Amino acid sequence: MSADISERERVEVCVLALLAAAETMRLEITRTKMVKLLYLADVQSVEHDRITGSGVAWRWMDYGPYDDVLREVEDDLVKRGLVRRETSPREEGGERNVLTAVDTSITVPDDFSDHIRTTVAEKGDWKIEKLMDYAYETKPMAAASQGDTLDFTVMGHLTMADIEESIGKGPAYDPDECTFYASTEDFIEAMWADRGGRPADLAL
Secondary structure: OOOOOOHHHHHHHHHHHHHHHHHHOOOOEEHHHHHHHHHHHHHHHHHHHOOOOOOOOOEEEOOEEEOOHHHHHHHHHHHOOOEEEEEEEOOOOOEEEEEEEOOOOOOOOOOHHHHHHHHHHHHOOOOHHHHHHHHHHOHHHHOOOOOOEOOHHHHOOOOHHHHHHOOOOOOEEEOOOOEEEOOHHHHHHHHHHHOOOOOHHHOO
16 A cells, blocks of 8 residues: 555545445445445454554444444545445334445455455355354454454554565554554554664665
């Protein structure tokens, strides 16, 4: 991920890529399912690459992992004509919102795209109740209380070596500071700055 893309833009691209993957697989994706699948793609990304990839600062909200930016991004993408939203009433009350990507060619330009596609392929046809139960059982959720920012370090502590090996794989998340950096390079420099500067023989 290049340094000139913001966290918000990163979320937009990931939401579009997830909906595009679901559309090519002919899967119906509701608002709630989109959120859960994106979170589980981040979980998979941490398992494989030691970093999250969506740009979302996940918190345990009312019904599991969430971030208010997701609704803001959804509304903006609908307004810009990049996502179609079909709203219908639920028998039990409330609304059901189905989201569809207009352009199915959109992908994330790094390894996180694979995690999105794999997650959608494996879990995109799950009922929402199963997805919610599964999300609650993940380590970041199991270790949190309602309202907490989710701590992905419970899946395995990040080391400087881990982060340096992940250069170019996407945005970096510092769970200690609850901060996303635009690139892993930025994260590395911030970590070295906390240590008094990067040694000359380790300069990028």
